[in-house]
Amino acid sequence: MKISFSKYNGAGNDFIVIDSISSNLELTKSQIYKLCNRNIGIGGDGIILLKESVETDFEILHYTSDGNLGSLCGNGSRCAILYAYKNNIINKKTVFEAFDGIHKAEIINDDLITMHMKLNSGIIENEYGIWMDTGSPHLVVETTNTDELDVKNAGRSIRYNDYYKKEGVNVNFVERVSDEVFKIRTYERGVEDETKACGTGSTASAICMNYIGKTSSNKIKMKCLGGDLEVKFLKSNKKFSEISITGPAELVFEGIIDI
Numbered sequence: 001m002k003i004s005f006s007k008y009n010g011a012g013n014d015f016i017v018i019d020s021i022s023s024n025l026e027l028t029k030s031q032i033y034k035l036c037n038r039n040i041g042i043g044g045d046g047i048i049l050l051k052e053s054v055e056t057d058f059e060i061l062h063y064t065s066d067g068n069l070g071s072l073c074g075n076g077s078r079c080a081i082l083y084a085y086k087n088n089i090i091n092k093k094t095v096f097e098a099f100d101g102i103h104k105a106e107i108i109n110d111d112l113i114t115m116h117m118k119l120n121s122g123i124i125e126n127e128y129g130i131w132m133d134t135g136s137p138h139l140v141v142e143t144t145n146t147d148e149l150d151v152k153n154a155g156r157s158i159r160y161n162d163y164y165k166k167e168g169v170n171v172n173f174v175e176r177v178s179d180e181v182f183k184i185r186t187y188e189r190g191v192e193d194e195t196k197a198c199g200t201g202s203t204a205s206a207i208c209m210n211y212i213g214k215t216s217s218n219k220i221k222m223k224c225l226g227g228d229l230e231v232k233f234l235k236s237n238k239k240f241s242e243i244s245i246t247g248p249a250e251l252v253f254e255g256i257i258d259i
Contacts, residue, residue, distance in 0.1 A: 001259055005035075006083055007042060007252040010075030012196025012226015014252070016044045017083045021052045029067035031259050036065035042257060045191050048076045050084065057090045059097040064190025072099045072135025074199015074229075078113040078249040081105050086251065100135040111250050117203045117243040123211055128158055130208045131169070134243075138170045138204035142214070146175040146183045151194040155187020172201040174209060180217045182209055184224055196226030203245050206231035211238065 003025065006017045016035055018025060027035075027047065035041045046064050053059040060080050064070040077098060084090045085107055092107040105115040121133035129141040139158060143149060155171040158164060168189035175183040184205050186198035202222035209215050210233075222229045229247040233240045 002256050003259060004254070004256050005042065006254045007044065008079035008083060008249060009226070009252055010078045010197065010199065010249045011224050011229055011247050013075035013198065014044045014196075015073075015076045015079050016042050016047045017079055018047065018049050019083070019087065020049045021058060021089070024052075025049070027063070027259075032063045033065070033067040035257070035259065036067075042255075045188070045195050046070060046073065046076055048073070048080045048083075050080055050089070053097045056095045056097045056102055058084060060099075062099065064188075066190050066192065068190060070099070070190050071137070072200055074115060074117065074135070074203065074245055075197055075247070075249075076199075077103070077105070077115055078199070078247060081107065081113050081115070082111070082249040082251070098135070108246065111248045112246060113249055114244050114246040115199075117200070117245055119207065119240050119243060123208070126163075128161075128163065129171075130212065132204050132207065134200045134204045134207070136170055136200040137167065138172055138201050139164070140172045140174055140205045140208040142209075142212075143173045143175055146173055146185050149173055149185060151185045151187055155194065156192070159187060159189055159192075170198065170201055172198065172205045174205045176209070176214050177223070179215045180219065181221045181223060182206070182215075184222050186224075194225075197224035197229065197247075199229060199245055199247065202229045203231050203243060207233060207240050207243070210235060211240075
C-alpha cells in the first residue's frame with residue numbers, strides 16, 4: 001500500500017504527518033516503527049495522524065517512534081496545525097482534539113504557531129525532581145550546566161528506575177540563564193532518547209521554574225537544542241491558567257512511500 005506523507009519539524013522535533021481524515025488510515029505498531037526508523041524508513045521522532053472529529057476541526061493521534069500511541073505532543077501538534085492550514089483543512093484559528101482533550105491554536109505567521117496548553121495534574125515534588133502532567137507526564141530537574149550533560153543516560157536512568165519504570169516519564173533538565181530565559185534538554189519516553197525540543201516539556205519546565213521561585217516572569221523563553229519556544233501563563237495563589245506555547249513549525253519535504 002502506498003501512502004502520501006509530509007515530513008515536518010517543530011523546533012527540531014521531527015514528525016511524519018499523515019492525513020487520515022478521508023482515508024481513515026490505520027497503521028500497525030511495526031509500520032510506525034519502520035516509518036520512524038532513520039535507517040530504513042522516513043525517519044522521525046514520531047508520527048502524527050490527522051483524523052476526522054465530530055466536535056472540532058480535526059483530531060490528532062500521536063505515535064512515538066517505538067510504535068506506541070503517545071500522549072499529547074506540543075511540537076507535533078503545531079506541525080499538524082501547519083499541515084492542516086497548508087492543505088485548506090483549517091483557517092488560521094483552529095480548535096482540535098488531542099490526547100488530553102480539546103485545544104485552541106492560532107497560526108501567527110507562516111512558521112509561528114501559538115497553542116493553548118493544559119495543566120492536567122497537581123505539581124508534585126519528589127526525590128528526583130518536580131513532576132506534573134501538561135498533556136504528557138514530565139519530571140523537571142534543575143541543573144547548572146545543560147551543555148555538558150549526558151542527557152540520554154541521565155534521563156534513561158530516571159525513566160527506567162523503579163519509581164517511573166511502569167508508566168514512564170519524560171525527563172527535562174533545565175538551566176536558568178536569566179529571569180525570562182532558560183535552557184532545556186529533554187529525554188522523551190517512547191523515543192527513548194534526547195530530542196531536539198519538547199513542547200509539553202518546555203511548558204512543564206517554565207511553570208516549574210516559576211513555581212519554585214527561580215523566575216517571577218510569566219513569559220518565559222525555553223531554549224531547546226532545535227530552537228526557542230515561548231511559554232506564557234497566568235498565576236494566582238500558585239495556580240496556573242491561560243497557558244500557551246508559541247514556537248515554529250516547518251515543512252521539510254513531502255513524498256509517497258510503500259508500506
